[in-house]
Amino acid sequence: MTGTSQEQAFAPPTPTLPRNILSIQSWVSYGHVGNAAAMFPLQRLGFEVWAVNTVQFSNHTGYGEWTGTVFPPELVAQLLDGIEARGALPSCHAVLSGYMGSEGTVAAVVEAVHRVRRASPDALYCCDPVMGDVGRGVFVRPELPALIGAQAVPAADIITPNQFELELLTGRAVVTLDDALAAAHALRERLRPGGPRIVLLTSLVRQDAPEGTIETLAVTGEGAWLCRTPMLPLDPPRNGTGDAIAALFLGHYLQSGLPAQALSLAMSALYGVLAWTHRAGTREIALVAAQNEFAQPTQVFGAQAVEQEGAGSPGA
Numbered sequence: 001m002t003g004t005s006q007e008q009a010f011a012p013p014t015p016t017l018p019r020n021i022l023s024i025q026s027w028v029s030y031g032h033v034g035n036a037a038a039m040f041p042l043q044r045l046g047f048e049v050w051a052v053n054t055v056q057f058s059n060h061t062g063y064g065e066w067t068g069t070v071f072p073p074e075l076v077a078q079l080l081d082g083i084e085a086r087g088a089l090p091s092c093h094a095v096l097s098g099y100m101g102s103e104g105t106v107a108a109v110v111e112a113v114h115r116v117r118r119a120s121p122d123a124l125y126c127c128d129p130v131m132g133d134v135g136r137g138v139f140v141r142p143e144l145p146a147l148i149g150a151q152a153v154p155a156a157d158i159i160t161p162n163q164f165e166l167e168l169l170t171g172r173a174v175v176t177l178d179d180a181l182a183a184a185h186a187l188r189e190r191l192r193p194g195g196p197r198i199v200l201l202t203s204l205v206r207q208d209a210p211e212g213t214i215e216t217l218a219v220t221g222e223g224a225w226l227c228r229t230p231m232l233p234l235d236p237p238r239n240g241t242g243d244a245i246a247a248l249f250l251g252h253y254l255q256s257g258l259p260a261q262a263l264s265l266a267m268s269a270l271y272g273v274l275a276w277t278h279r280a281g282t283r284e285i286a287l288v289a290a291q292n293e294f295a296q297p298t299q300v301f302g303a304q305a306v307e308q309e310g311a312g313s314p315g316a
Contacts (some may be wrong), residue, residue, distance in 0.1 A: 007053045019254055020048045020091050022083075022116060024076060024109050025098035025243065027053035029068075031284040033060040034098050037240035038247035040287050041269070044294040050088070052112075054105055060239045073104030080112050089119035092124055096250055097152070098243050099130040101140065106147045124195065126255070127156040128246040134164045136204075142226050145169070149190075157195030158253070159187065160246040162203040172200075175209045176255050177217075177226070181307060184219035197221055198259055200249050205231075216245065217306075218263040224307035225260040227267040232278045238285045245270050248294070260303040268297035 021042060026034030039049045053074070057068035083089065095116055097109045113125045129152065131145050132138040138145065147168050153159060163174055172183040184199040191197040201217040209215060214231040217224060248269055252262035273292030277286045 002235060004281075018046050018048045019093040020028075020050060020088070020252070021094045021096055021254075022050045022052065022080075022092055022112070023096040023098075023247070024052045024054060025096070025113060025234070026055040026057065026101075027051070028057050028059050030059040031240070032244075032287050033240040034243055037243035037285065037287065038096060038098065040249050040291070041244055041294050042251050044291055045248075047251055047253070050083060050092070052076055054099065054101060058206055061251075062236070062239045070101055073102060073108040074109035076105070076112055079207060080115060084115070084119070089116055092116045092120045092123050094124040094254060096125060096126045096128070098128045098246070099140075100144065100148065100152070103141075103143060103147055106144065106151050110151050110155050122159040124250075125155055126158040126160065126246060126250040128160045128242060129153070129165050129169065130242070131165050131168060133162055134205075138168070139166075153187070153190050154192060156191050158198045158200065158201040158250060159191060160202060160242070160249065161187070162242055163201065163205065164202055166199075166223070174204070174206065175247045176206055177306065179205060180204055180217055181224055182217060184217065184224070188219060188221070196259075198235050198253070200246070200263070216251075216263060216267050218259045218303070220259050222259075223305055224301035225263055226306045227263050227301050227303045229267060229271045229301050232271075233273050234274065234278055236285075238274065238277060240285050241270060241274065244273070244285065244287070260305070264301060264303040265297065267303075270301045271301065272297045272299065 024036055028036050035051045042049050049285045055070045057066045059066050095113050100106045116123050129148050131140050145168050148246045166183050170183045174180045174183055188197045189198050199219045204215040213228050217226050248266035249262050252265045273290040276290035
């Protein structure tokens with residue numbers, strides 16, 4: 001065999017470049033919330049993540065004490081200037097946003113989305129409207145829910161509120177599955193026309209669900225799907241789970257374009273991470289130790305269709 005034929009026989013495959021996600025969120029040095037919860041799962045799924053950090057804290061605020069600083073909103077535009085100068089924006093496939101601590105940050109994030117779309121018109125925007133939670137109430141500045149609803153929601157293709165945030169954004173109480181579907185559809189109508197208009201409702205606990213479970217509901221124009229897992233006895237509840245599920249769902253949706261599949265894989269991976277966290281008794285979610293769950297979940301929880309296009313909800 002000649003040298004040429006050997007080279008042909010062992011030629012490496014043609015490289016393919018990963019998809020790119022611009023993630024604008026908070027950052028902590030210790031633990032996993034914001035970009036520190038979203039980046040690694042997306043990287044483990046094969047995405048390049050361009051992180052723009054809105055704060056730099058020592059740890060998440062759930063500990064009661066932290067050090068660090070909130071960055072000025074202008075930093076978002078400055079960093080995007082630098083990324084744009086590299087000629088990178090046309091290759092951006094999605095923007096992911098999380099905690100936005102000020103009015104200026106909301107405006108800066110929305111402007112970043114518009115800048116990306118001018119260069120990459122098919123880029124999706126996934127907005128995690130971090131505003132509050134059951135038991136804690138609103139934990140952002142009082143003006144932010146209205147601003148997020150007025151500015152970020154209409155720009156979004158995918159939005160990932162928890163149950164409390166969905167109620168806050170829609171003014172609708174969510175007690176049953178029908179309540180959740182109605183509120184999610186009401187929010188869908190406010191998302192960007194022309195986009196997939198997906199509402200991913202996380203941390204759903206409803207009266208008509210089996211006891212000891214927690215659910216995530218994905219609602220689209222083509223149908224709605226529910227994924228149910230056991231509720232793990234994590235006390236206190238671990239911070240960063242909402243950031244992680246938003247990133248996982250976005251990543252899987254970009255890969256498949258199938259909301260039900262993205263829901264199932266994202267929830268299964270997160271459950272695996274939280275189960276590992278519970279067994280280990282760690283205060284922070286075990287993203288690194290349980291990283292194999294992102295690529296191949298130990299247990300896969302299916303997504304059950306609860307609504308079809310043009311049909312009412314049958315309940316579950």
